[in-house]
Amino acid sequence: MRYSYQAVLKSMFLDWYLKIGVASAFGGASIEFFMVKTGFCVRNFLSHSLNTLATFAFS
Secondary structure, eight states: OOOOHHHHHHHHHHHHHHHHHHHHHHHHHHHHHHHHHHTHHHHHHHHHHHHHHHHHHTO
């Protein structure tokens, strides 16, 4: 069975994009886990909300 050049090239790029997608999903999940575990997302949200409220209240 002979493979065409385009089929081999397409499968190479599909494999590459799949690897990048899995690595990106793993990296994003680890960052989210860290933020939830340390409470960073709550502190950041409250800090940003209070700064926004102060900006509008005193302007």
